Amino acid sequence: MATRKKVLLKVIILGDSGVGKTSLMNQYVNKKFSNQYKATIGADFLTKEVIVDDRIVTLQIWDTAGQERFQSLGVAFYRGADCCVLVFDVTAPNTFKSLDSWRDEFLIQASPREPTDFPFVLLGNKVDLEPRAISTKRAQQWCLSKNNIPYFETSAKEALNVEQAFQSIARNALTQQSQSVDLYNEFPDQIKLTNTTNRNSNGDSCAC
């Protein structure tokens, strides 16, 4: 196979505070779990090279703060995402209830071209803990109602299913990106584009 362009895939992890977003990201990238991680303030990301279907891709995984009032900042980082990972804590029912609003907020703010086809992956984290509040079935039903989102039950602490989940995340992100590249030039007329994408295309712009 001829040399292919290197691919950078942007992944956003969203979910309520304390569901384990930072722990999952660190478990996946650094293969470590620590209960000394701090609550996330602002945003940060880690990168990791992975192989998806014979291709080397770089995952850029973004982790933002989960508390509601910091959401308005978080949305600044949604732009250009190729996949969105939603996380809840299987022992905390509220974190499951919030999933709809996380998903909606992401779709509104990132405004992907095909909202119904945009790849989400759902992770039910902390399966090592008892008692369970959200059953596998309930989570799967939610996924089904949202256009069949892939679902994984993970434990960042025990490194359970984390690798598999992120493989799926990478694959979904890659599919999303290769599709959206073809569409790159036809953005909808209604939404004001970013300055970077159309700065040079002002053929019909004002002449003053």
Place this chain on the structure above:
Amino acid sequence: MEDNQEEVLEIFTQDGVLITTAPATYIHYLNNVGTLLIVEYPNSNLTRCIEWKPLDLTIDSDVQDQEWTVVSTVERRRTYSGSLPVDVNRSKHLKINMNDIKSFRVSHKNQKLTFRDGKGDNVCSFIFQHGNCDGLIAVLKGILKTIVSRRDKHVYCILDDIKNPERQQLDKSFAELNLFQEQSSAYVWKFVKNFPNRPYEATMEAFSKITDIVYRGPEHRLMDSEVHNILHRSLEAIENNTTTHSHDEYELIAHVPRLPALKEYPRGRPLSFEQWKALQDSEGQVEDVEAVKLVIFRGGISSNVRKEVWKYLLDYYRWKCSHAEQQNLIKQRNEEYFIMKLQWRSMTKIQEDNFTDYRERKSLIEKDVNRTDRTLDYFAGDNNPNLQVLYDILMTYAMYNFDLGYVQGMSDLLSPILYLMNNEVEAFWCFVGFMNKVSSNFDMDQAGMKEQLQHLHTLTAFYDPEFANYLYKHDSANMFFCFRWLLVWFKRELSQQDVMRLWEVLWTDLPCQNFHLLICVAILDTEKNILMENNYGFTEILKHINDLSGNIDISTVISKAEGMYNQIVDAEHLTDAVRLIIGLPILGNTSIVDSKEASPDISDLTTNGDTDEVSYENALTHSFL
């Protein structure tokens, strides 16, 4: 009190207007029908806005909280001019400042009107379902100076605001010059000749003059056909050149006022036990508070008196109290604390089940206590009793200030205080004192953080317009990469010892208010070469800044920030916007809300008339797209 009300003058209204393009924050309005208004805020330096409100005003109440631009405008007004109540409904309208609009285009048999910004991007467009937009165009022509673009006769370019004082000044001086009445063609030729060499200056100079002529009614235009031709040729030159040149070409010739040189301000020695005792009288009162603060500002506090002095700095103890009075106060505060603590401790299971807000706070606190400085010996290990104290104080604080409750970041602010005090009640009251200084960081709508990010941008733009321009071009003028620094005052970037040193310096409020913003500017100034040489964009800048954690030499930074403070204060072109941030009296010759005032430099550099605030708000808007 009535005249405190924000005045709103509606210059124009039209019903039955469909909105078809809008900035991303307003996309939920798209394809809705509503009322279009042009309004003027006389209290805000005659700021004019295009507003649009949907027919039905029952709007989801949390929409507004997500809009940084809207909220920050409101916030600014609140902070600067006292307490102007803002019409709640009005703040939810789509609202676009007229200053951001540089042209508009009429199409579809005058039924569609599109407003554009300085880059030629569509900002918003409207379809007039009842009749057409002729009425509105007439109004716009009345309040704005417009000319029809030579490229597209449906496009009106906005030249400048007639009421803008600067503009009036220009008009006047050019009128006095009697341009175009004698030797007019010679003048225009000079402009055309100058254009290739000094495009920016020549354009700015001449464009104002030419438009001056164009704007006078035809009866006043003493133009012979020759002048007429030249005028059109030169307009063409302007159009061709200004639209095709990139920003970079203008930077070279833009005039940037210079700051005085950066001087060294070596750090002093920390306030010692002996000094501290010498500054107290026999009754324990501190006479010369400013002297104490000055020593602390210069060198911090020695560890053997830090615990006591912090209580003063954080308003737990009073500077001017005798020992006896102090003891009384302590007793009171002690009782008060345990009353509040009992309130949540005595909550029954049923009460808790019926109290969602309380439960949410409790669970957030539980989660964060377990994630606070666990690497420090003081909080390390399972079942560490200090974690319980941390938890109790935060819970009690949530009862003390239920409106604010618990917000992430607070446990970071408490940790060094508890570590130092090693006493629950004292740590609580000192924490209250700290929170009183920074509570706006934790506003529900994040207005305080937005304002600080904007102030930081204003300072950066004033101190180093070139760097501010770099950030602007790299999608980072929103300064989001400094969010963590500001929220918890560098707690995540520094060691426990260093953060204690920095905080006590900042608590003195010397040499000025908001000195923590200058700390940011100082660190950024040290990093900017790396950022710019590597041509870092939004993502890389954020990463680089996050990775500075643990690598900041705080003494060097404080002394540099002090040097920068002095450079800024001594600058001849010091603006009111900067004065306001650092707490100097404003000169008042230009209004605060006048965005030009914020930084003339960045507007020179970006050339499309974007001023500091506008570019900041653009940056905010862009980051949501």
